[in-house]
Amino acid sequence: MKKLAALLVLTLVGTLLAACPAPTPQIIEKEVVVEKPVVATVVVEKEVVVEKPVVETVVVEKVVAPTPAPVSAQELARRQTLNIAIGGRIADPTNLNIYAPGVSRSSTGLHQMIYEYFFYQNLQTGEYIPWLAESYEYNDDFTAITVKLRDGVTWSDGEPFTPEDVVFTYNLLLNNPGMTWAAEVSKWVGSVEKVDDLTVRFNLKKASPRYHLNREAFPAVGIWGGITILPKHIWEGQDPLTFKSSNPIGTGPYTLAKATETAMTYERDEDWWGTKVFGVKPAPKTVNFEYLGPETNVALALAANEIDTPFIGILSLGSFKEVVKRNANVRAWHKEAPYAWLDPCPRPLMVQNATPPWDKKEARWALSYLINWQAVVDLAYEGTTVPSWGIWPFYDGNQPYFDAIADLLEQYPTATYNPDKAAELFTSLGYTKGADGYWTSAAGERLKVRYVVNANSTEEMKVSAVLADQLEAGGIEVELQPLTDPVLADTILRGEYEIKLHSFCPGYIFDNLELFHSKYYVPLGEPAPWYERNSFRYKNEAFDAILDEMAVTPPTEVEKVKDQFRRIMAIWLDELPVIPGVQAPALVPFSTTYWVGWPSADNPWNMPVSWWATFNLVINGYPSPETGEWVGGIRSAFE
DSSP states (O other): OOOEEEEEEEEEEOOOOOOOOOOOOEEEEEEEEEEOBBBBEEEETEEEEEOBBOOOOEEEEEEEEEOOOOOOHHHHHTEEEEEEEEEEESSSOOOOOOTTTTTTSSSSSSSIIIOOOOOETTTTTTTEESEEEEEEEEOOOOSSSEEEEEOOOOOOTTTTHHHHHHHHHHHHHOOOOTTTTTTHHHHHEHHHHHHTTEEEEEEESSOOOTTOTTTSSEEEEESOOOOOOOOOOHHSSTTTTTTOSSOOOOOOEEEEEEEEEEEEEEEEOOOOOOHHOOOOOOOOOOOEEEEEOOOOHHHHHHHTTSEEEEESSSSSSHHHHHHHHHOTTTEEEESSOOEEEEEEEEEEEEEOTTTTTTTTHHHHHHHHHTTOOOHHHHHHSSSSSOOSSSOOOOOOGGGGHHHHTTHHHHHHOOOOHHHHHHHHHHHHTTTEEEETTTOOTTTTOEEEEEEETTTTHHHHHHHHHHHHHHHTTOOEEEEEEEEEETTHHHHHTTTSSEEEOOOSSSSSHHHHHTTTOOOOOOOEEEEEEETTTTTTOOHHHHHHHHHHHTSOOOOTTTHHHHHHHHHHHHHHHHOEEEEEEEEEEEEOOOEEEEEOOBBBBBBBBSOOSSSSSSHHHHHHHHHHTTOOOOOOEEEEETT
């Protein structure tokens, strides 16, 4: 049987934004096979019967892959690179000492790429994830915690990660009070000792059933960062305050390839211990943390697929919407308004309690009444967040505690704009309003505030413009001081400000209250242990006493903690040591042009934040503490 063939070719062409690479065309061939008519002649009892022609058509469809267009070396490299936009220049790219005051562990990528931690807490799922360590156990009275380290962990230079490294790091912190977080470690840790080749024991100065959640005294990351273990064989004999660690050695999956003021470049460590132990390898071969300049530059780069995600606070809602119009592969946590992820670090206005007249609660309340936080939300945040009555994120897990103080919140209306009430309080303090509209003291001195602002933060700069206008309109002279690190860090820690908008982390009920404990109080001019850890110099013995009760109460005793929370908030709300501002919106877009698998509201397997140490798990994924199955991890869009 002879066959005739006809070939039909259909080409599918998609219309994409100019900024996005076009998909590879798929060519579909349809081969139509037509059989010739067959004429059959049959003789039946001398009669000839001729059958009618039969035409049979068979259609065979097959997909033929086209010859792929050649990929340039530049494009191939881009497909293997993860680019992250940061908010400012690196102050000193040669100084990568993670414990030196003023050195950023976040913008540099240090605690995401180089260093790793015993445990990571996934706020999105509630999981407490073992990493460098496998488990922990308290003794009966919570005065010691024993940690089992994971076998097979090595530093990037091949040396084993050992209990000796842990003991060495804590001894450095205990003996060098100038190191970042050394004060917090000294408050809690008496000593750390090696038990065996994979076990260490932390001997605490007092009972602490929450110690495993204390990121500033234990190598566990819940929010942003935590105590970082250092390699003894590198740091031994070095001055921990002046050693620059320009070529940092960590256990992380990347090593530093290049460091400049505008870019930190990391290359994947092909001998990373995690690949040997977990059997996984991070997808990006190269990761860049890049400073691209102002917001417009970042928006254009994201639209053009030159970066994959920016840090928090860089892109405004308006810029984000324009990017999405130009690049359909870009989205945020939510596809629709309000778009932003709820960051666990609300933004109160720190007030310097050690500087008159702000050392009086009436002055702090008057300041609060002069601020219209809804206007700040509308103008500075473009409606992506809401005013906040306190210093905690509006998470469901916190709601039982919020319900316990509902009547107190009515008694103390922290989020209320009331300039008349402000005037009443300033008058009670002896201030009078002059013809120029400014409040003046009995000595004739104009009431003023020194407002310190992070000049590298788009968010803070926008908020400061609105707040300064409101306070000036309310009769307070505002001296804006935009600063950058290391001057910014030093200024805040020494308390050389009257007001400063700041993130309050880690966001848990007890932990955010503990930021106000007077054990962290230091006189003005001396560096506080951390920015939100009482750099605002608040002291109250009754407050401390209740907080000390909470500290020794296991977090599982919810009703007891709720009673303690109610009693301590009666003091806090009355004195208002800081002024509640807004919930923290994290408008952090990501592009799926080169990398997919990002956590989102549709797939909330992790937090979508590139500036936290937990970004290690966003890149790699992690083993489920419950099932052991691997969860998440971004992957190439070209797999």
